[in-house]
Amino acid sequence: MNQQEIISFIEQNDIKKIKYAFADIDGVLRGKIIGRQKFLDGLTDSYGFCDVVWGWDSSDIPYDNGQTTGWHSGYPDASVRLDLSTLRQIPWEENIPFFLADFSGDPTHRPGNDLAACPRSLLKRIAAQCRQMGFHAEYAQEFEWFNFRETPQSLQEKGFRNLETLTPGMFGYSILRPSLESAFYHDLFDLLGQFGIPLEGLHTETGPGVYEAAITHDEVLRAADKAVLFKTAVREIAYRHGLVATFMAKWNAHLPGCSGHIHQSLWDPENNRNLFYDSQQPNRMSELMRQFIAGQLYCLPHITPMFAPTINSYKRLVEGAWAPTTVTWSVDNRTTALRVLNRNESYTRVEHRVSGSDTNPYLAIAAALASGLYGIRHQLSLNIPASVGNGYADKQHGVLPANLHEATQAMANSAIAAELFGAEFVDHFTRTRDWEWRQYASQVSDWELKRYFEII
Numbered sequence: 225m226n227q228q229e230i231i232s233f234i235e236q237n238d239i240k241k242i243k244y245a246f247a248d249i250d251g252v253l254r255g256k257i258i259g260r261q262k263f264l265d266g267l268t269d270s271y272g273f274c275d276v277v278w279g280w281d282s283s284d285i286p287y288d289n290g291q292t293t294g295w296h297s298g299y300p301d302a303s304v305r306l307d308l309s310t311l312r313q314i315p316w317e318e319n320i321p322f323f324l325a326d327f328s329g330d331p332t333h334r335p336g337n338d339l340a341a342c343p344r345s346l347l348k349r350i351a352a353q354c355r356q357m358g359f360h361a362e363y364a365q366e367f368e369w370f371n372f373r374e375t376p377q378s379l380q381e382k383g384f385r386n387l388e389t390l391t392p393g394m395f396g397y398s399i400l401r402p403s404l405e406s407a408f409y410h411d412l413f414d415l416l417g418q419f420g421i422p423l424e425g426l427h428t429e430t431g432p433g434v435y436e437a438a439i440t441h442d443e444v445l446r447a448a449d450k451a452v453l454f455k456t457a458v459r460e461i462a463y464r465h466g467l468v469a470t471f472m473a474k475w476n477a478h479l480p481g482c483s484g485h486i487h488q489s490l491w492d493p494e495n496n497r498n499l500f501y502d503s504q505q506p507n508r509m510s511e512l513m514r515q516f517i518a519g520q521l522y523c524l525p526h527i528t529p530m531f532a533p534t535i536n537s538y539k540r541l542v543e544g545a546w547a548p549t550t551v552t553w554s555v556d557n558r559t560t561a562l563r564v565l566n567r568n569e570s571y572t573r574v575e576h577r578v579s580g581s582d583t584n585p586y587l588a589i590a591a592a593l594a595s596g597l598y599g600i601r602h603q604l605s606l607n608i609p610a611s612v613g614n615g616y617a618d619k620q621h622g623v624l625p626a627n628l629h630e631a632t633q634a635m636a637n638s639a640i641a642a643e644l645f646g647a648e649f650v651d652h653f654t655r656t657r658d659w660e661w662r663q664y665a666s667q668v669s670d671w672e673l674k675r676y677f678e679i680i
Contacts, residue, residue, distance in 0.1 A: 227267060230308055234260060239321060243314065244271075244306055245456075246325040247343055249656050250282040250533070251584030253456050255325070267308075271325075272301035278341045278652075287659050292341045292652050302327055302339060310449060312420040316464060324449055340648035343586035344448070350594045350645075351445050357600065359499065360491040361593055362573075364424075364441035365451040367581045368482040369458065370475055371408075371433045374468045390433030390467060398428045408465040412437070415461055421450045431479045441487060443495075444593060451484075451585035473532075473580035474539035481540030481547055482581035486592050487565075489573040490516065501569040507555055507610075508566045514606040517562055517574060519599020520592065521551050521608055524561065524578070525622055526638040527645075528631040529657050530591035531578040535664045538627050540580050543616045548577050551622035552611045559615035561624075578624065587653075594644040628664075632657040 225233065234242070242263045245255025254277050262271075279293040280286045286294065293299055310324040326344035329337030338345040354361045371390040379387070395401045402409040412435075413426050424438040439450050455471055462469040474481040490499045490512065502510035532538060540547045546558065553562035558577070566572040574596075579588045611618040625631035635641045636654035
């Protein structure tokens with residue numbers, strides 16, 4: 225619907241309140257419910273929103289190293305704009321209208337005047353570059369996550385220990401286990417669909433109480449919107465069943481981690497022909513696809529924090545844990561960083577397997593698309609041969625950073641990262657990752673207490 229149609233919809237249905245949200249640098253949705261008149265007034269310009277959301281971390285603790293905003297700026301309001309094309313209604317909240325927002329410049333008055341820190345604005349710019357190069361980018365993200373019979377209160381009371389999982393045991397692809405919680409299982413599929421996030425599939429993964437969902441593919445920005453909303457929607461639906469869902473990359477050292485794989489392909493502008501597919505080439509991979517993969521592999525060490533943004537991300541990226549550790553690719557091989565799937569033209573794509581479930585989808589998808597386009601723009605040759613067998617052992621072309629500090633330093637000092645995303649975004653993002661590392665380094669862990677308290 226266009227703006228006038230939306231206004232008519234609001235007025236004709238006597239809607240008195242509207243909800244909106246945007247994703248911060250960590251992918252956390254921040255937002256408000258506003259009254260009808262406030263909503264209508266803001267459509268012509270924007271809405272003021274305290275820019276502290278770009279000056280604090282996921283726990284609302286202000287950064288001590290921020291430049292975008294901070295005590296030095298007084299935390300003024302910044303202009304947030306609703307994307308009216310994202311209108312949907314929340315079925316588990318009495319169908320209240322909902323919009324996604326971002327801090328992009330007004331396209332009619334101040335084009336290009338985006339807030340550099342805004343992840344959705346970043347992806348919009350890269351998606352525009354893709355269209356200018358003559359491509360339609362088709363993307364989807366899939367997620368694994370664990371579910372617990374807990375509440376936010378019980379998590380705090382238990383100190384996040386001895387948590388009760390939704391179901392016991394390792395039971396991947398089980399038809400039996402979801403029947404224990406069929407109301408929750410079917411609510412996920414049905415309510416997400418009603419919320420404009422249709423799923424291709426939903427099933428258990430190996431691990432107690434762990435599910436995996438594949439979101440139906442879409443144009444790249446809409447795909448990222450769905451991925452961002454998916455994570456919060458799952459949590460909200462879980463709440464209504466007395467459950468808590470976590471998208472941590474690795475919540476337990478003895479259980480598998482949780483991925484957020486990104487599926488990606490480039491099509492002609494009309495979205496009729498898959499440009500990654502060429503039946504006359506080896507492995508049916510077009511030269512464009514090979515350049516795209518070459519760019520992703522070349523850029524990966526420079527931009528790893530966008531795929532692995534937390535301390536915990538790197539606990540998942542270990543050998544033999546169904547997550548990659550090397551700069552590798554192959555055809556239908558789950559041990560490499562990039563996995564080519566190309567049994568037929570309609571479904572030919574590249575799966576980026578570095579990305580975890582803890583990613584900010586806007587940033588992870590922006591990194592995937594920008595690095596692939598880099599390979600096409602620079603006509604890179606795919607000189608890295610496809611891995612055969614165990615990709616963990618194929619280390620000759622590089623390994624992924626071992627921790628967030630190492631990855632952040634590489635990105636902060638990378639001319640490649642600045643070329644892909646702009647120096648201002650890279651500066652802000654790497655400052656936030658450096659802050660995250662320093663918060664972790666200052667803590668005394670249970671492991672340290674158990675190991676050193678009595679003996680050392």
